[in-house]
Amino acid sequence: MSEELTMPRLSDTMEQGTIGRWLKREGESFHEGDVIAEIETDKATMDFQAYEDGTMLRILVADGESAPLGAPIAIIGAEGEEVPDDAPAAASANGDGGAEKPAGEGEAAEPEPQTEEQAPVATATEAAPSNGAPADGGGLRASPIARRMADAGGLDLRTLAGKGTGPDGRIVKADVERALASGANAGPAAPGTPQPPGEGDEVRELTPMLKAVARRMAESKASVPHFYVSSEIDMTRALELRAELNEALADSGEKVSVNDLIVRACAQALLQHPQAHRSYVDGHHVYHAHANIGIAVALDDGLIVPVLRDADSKGVRQLAVEIRDLVTRARDGKLRQSEIEGGTFTVSNMGMFDVAAFSAIINPPESTILAVSSTVERAVVRDGAVVPREIMSVTLSCDHRACSGADGARLLQTVKRHLEAPTLLLA
Amino acid sequence: MADVTYREALRQALDEELDRDPDVFLMGEEIGRFEGSYKVTAGLWAKYGAERVRETPISEEGFVGAGIGAAMMGLRPVIEIMTINFILVAMDQVVNHAAKIRYMFGGKVGVPLVIRTPGGAGAQLTAQHSQSLEAWFAGCPGLKVVAPATPADAYGMLKTAIRDDDPVLFCENLVLYNLTGPLPEDGDGAIPIGRAAIPREGTDLTLVAHSYTVQRALRVADRLSQDGISVEVVDLRSLRPLDVDTVAESVRKTNRVLVAEEGWSTYGVGAELAARLQRVCFDDLDAPVERVGQAEVPMPYAKPLELAALPLESKIEAAARSLLAECGL
Numbered sequence: 116m117s118e119e120l121t122m123p124r125l126s127d128t129m130e131q132g133t134i135g136r137w138l139k140r141e142g143e144s145f146h147e148g149d150v151i152a153e154i155e156t157d158k159a160t161m162d163f164q165a166y167e168d169g170t171m172l173r174i175l176v177a178d179g180e181s182a183p184l185g186a187p188i189a190i191i192g193a194e195g196e197e198v199p200d201d202a203p204a205a206a207s208a209n210g211d212g213g214a215e216k217p218a219g220e221g222e223a224a225e226p227e228p229q230t231e232e233q234a235p236v237a238t239a240t241e242a243a244p245s246n247g248a249p250a251d252g253g254g255l256r257a258s259p260i261a262r263r264m265a266d267a268g269g270l271d272l273r274t275l276a277g278k279g280t281g282p283d284g285r286i287v288k289a290d291v292e293r294a295l296a297s298g299a300n301a302g303p304a305a306p307g308t309p310q311p312p313g314e315g316d317e318v319r320e321l322t323p324m325l326k327a328v329a330r331r332m333a334e335s336k337a338s339v340p341h342f343y344v345s346s347e348i349d350m351t352r353a354l355e356l357r358a359e360l361n362e363a364l365a366d367s368g369e370k371v372s373v374n375d376l377i378v379r380a381c382a383q384a385l386l387q388h389p390q391a392h393r394s395y396v397d398g399h400h401v402y403h404a405h406a407n408i409g410i411a412v413a414l415d416d417g418l419i420v421p422v423l424r425d426a427d428s429k430g431v432r433q434l435a436v437e438i439r440d441l442v443t444r445a446r447d448g449k450l451r452q453s454e455i456e457g458g459t460f461t462v463s464n465m466g467m468f469d470v471a472a473f474s475a476i477i478n479p480p481e482s483t484i485l486a487v488s489s490t491v492e493r494a495v496v497r498d499g500a501v502v503p504r505e506i507m508s509v510t511l512s513c514d515h516r517a518c519s520g521a522d523g524a525r526l527l528q529t530v531k532r533h534l535e536a537p538t539l540l541l542a
Numbered sequence: 543m544a545d546v547t548y549r550e551a552l553r554q555a556l557d558e559e560l561d562r563d564p565d566v567f568l569m570g571e572e573i574g575r576f577e578g579s580y581k582v583t584a585g586l587w588a589k590y591g592a593e594r595v596r597e598t599p600i601s602e603e604g605f606v607g608a609g610i611g612a613a614m615m616g617l618r619p620v621i622e623i624m625t626i627n628f629i630l631v632a633m634d635q636v637v638n639h640a641a642k643i644r645y646m647f648g649g650k651v652g653v654p655l656v657i658r659t660p661g662g663a664g665a666q667l668t669a670q671h672s673q674s675l676e677a678w679f680a681g682c683p684g685l686k687v688v689a690p691a692t693p694a695d696a697y698g699m700l701k702t703a704i705r706d707d708d709p710v711l712f713c714e715n716l717v718l719y720n721l722t723g724p725l726p727e728d729g730d731g732a733i734p735i736g737r738a739a740i741p742r743e744g745t746d747l748t749l750v751a752h753s754y755t756v757q758r759a760l761r762v763a764d765r766l767s768q769d770g771i772s773v774e775v776v777d778l779r780s781l782r783p784l785d786v787d788t789v790a791e792s793v794r795k796t797n798r799v800l801v802a803e804e805g806w807s808t809y810g811v812g813a814e815l816a817a818r819l820q821r822v823c824f825d826d827l828d829a830p831v832e833r834v835g836q837a838e839v840p841m842p843y844a845k846p847l848e849l850a851a852l853p854l855e856s857k858i859e860a861a862a863r864s865l866l867a868e869c870g871l
Contacts, residue, residue, distance in 0.1 A: 258828040
């Protein structure tokens with residue numbers, strides 16, 4: 116009996132997946148547990164393992180193409196088995212290789228259900244700002260002329276969401292006319308007003324990861340009330356400690372970075388300040404028992420945040436080893452799903468870019484994120500004398516629903532104290 | 543010039559074409575001495591004689607075939623089929639021969655044939671004699687299909703059909719025969735095939751119709767105007783070729799469109815227009831294309847049931863109001 120393989124749910128926030136590549140081609144057989152495909156989710160590239168022994172009969176979603184959760188992506192069965200005539204046809208015409216295999220008699224007109232399923236999923240994920248036809252999916256129903264008039268008039272149709280007077284709340288021409296007449300489009304262009312690409316500009320689809328970043332960051336900045344606390348930390352002694360540690364570890368090949376020390380300081384501080392280590396979730400505060408610290412890793416064109424679990428219970432050496440491993444695999448796209456979720460705090464370090472100061476966007480449901488800038492040698496006053504010290508500027512972004520300004524300031528104070536008296540990091 | 547009936551307009555056009563071109567002749571059942579079941583050929587047998595106004599037996603397949611042969615040899619026959627219901631026995635001649643001969647003979651032989659025939663319903667003629675089948679033929683390449691709604695159009699388009707070098711199905715309507723209207727006062731009055739007309743301009747809704755349904759549409763537009771609703775009526779006049787441009791231009795103005803027809807909606811004129819309009823006017827639509835046609839049943843005999851099945855003005859008006867209500871009007 117042949118059966119359909121469907122797009123699996125590989126992360127909590129995943130709504131569709133992209134086939135990175137098939138490792139089993141049509142006609143190839145596999146055993147239970149074999150990796151048959153690599154699937155890119157919004158967060159990571161994951162291995163897709165066979166649940167049982169079988170043979171790949173037909174690939175429905177080709178390498179590089181996407182499908183919503185639960186949509187058929189391949190048909191498997193016994194070796195030499197024929198694919199039944201009522202099996203789904205390949206989802207896309209622009210695939211390569213196996214996906215081009217023609218469907219059986221009478222199936223030519225059948226791909227609609229898949230494309231219909233796909234459209235709303237893709238759009239629900241990426242609430243696109245344009246008034247263009249399918250881009251706002253089920254959330255926004257508007258007649259074509261209403262969309263066109265809104266675009267021409269610089270009106271963001273989302274401002275009329277839920278106010279349409281057509282069937283099932285469809286926004287119709289009359290609604291747009293009223294909105295335009297009432298000046299709803301006055302003032303600066305709505306943030307979603309699309310700009311036509313200029314000459315020579317290139318328009319590209321976002322990768323699943325960039326779409327997820329765009330969506331999550333926009334949601335965070337729009338819904339989380341951010342405030343910011345900044346400080347300057349004297350890193351002179353921390354740098355000395357690092358040099359000393361690395362000298363001592365030289366033979367082992369291990370290395371400790373400034374960032375490892377910062378993560379250690381944060382992990383310690385978080386446990387001391389439970390009010391700055393809790394999440395606001397649906398009207399409740401969730402107090403975190405362990406400091407799971409996300410390390411923001413910049414990719415060529417993207418961003419991923421591997422999470423170091425239980426950082427509070429790990430010493431500097433262990434932290435250093437684990438962080439290095441996570442960062443290396445993050446850059447190679449080899450993180451497991453469990454390694455990019457469950458964070459309670461994030462460190463975003465741009466010290467290597469010679470930045471004086473910046474602030475970061477909170478990664479919900481986390482309630483705090485520390486933005487770390489470059490450490491520079493500066494003239495400072497100590498005990499009445501001007502001396503050169505290594506100064507690092509940091510900014511803590513806080514969700515005001517989870518913690519107050521004082522909570523944030525206390526957390527930052529402890530981080531600063533541990534880095535300025537770094538033997539505490541070893542305690 | 544005084545107003546004339548649709549019937550008289552057709553008669554005058556036949557008379558003038560018989561007079562103008564000796565190759566034109568008429569053929570059909572009872573069209574001579576009896577002057578036709580609906581008197582469209584009144585006086586023509588007396589004027590032109592039995593050679594050019596030829597009576598036939600009840601044998602549609604035979605005399606349509608004879609007309610095709612005559613047309614292939616260079617004459618211009620105008621055949622009357624008593625009602626469109628009887629064209630079915632000549633289907634092979636119309637669809638398989640008249641429509642295809644020019645294509646199958648390398649373009650060297652055409653069929654300059656006109657088939658005149660009325661459709662329509664409403665007189666309790668029941669299932670077999672109440673049909674409006676023009677959409678079936680409008681789906682057939684090789685045919686032209688026209689369905690004028692006014693005396694002037696009937697007059698002008700019949701002349702053009704007779705002068706056309708390819709077969710034209712000329713659809714009349716039993717209820718239209720007594721409709722009166724003016725004819726052009728001077729000139730030949732010929733009207734090109736393939737161009738829709740706009741008998742009434744409006745801004746809120748485009749109401750598309752052909753044949754007798756145009757008259758219904760105009761009355762619906764009158765009624766809606768009393769409520770401040772401005773309806774533009776488009777009279778297709780020709781179903782093949784179909785003047786989508788004129789309809790689309792109207793829809794771009796009104797953003798809403800309702801297609802009414804006397805035949806069944808399924809696979810009908812409204813279906814074809816909906817398909818074309820969603821392509822060329824997608825971004826102009828404020829609501830889905832709506833259509834009204836005969837109920838999807840063979841026409842019942844009982845009067846209350848016949849009324850329930852017909853696409854009456856009340857149904858067109860209700861569909862128009864419902865569509866406009868969807869748009870907040």
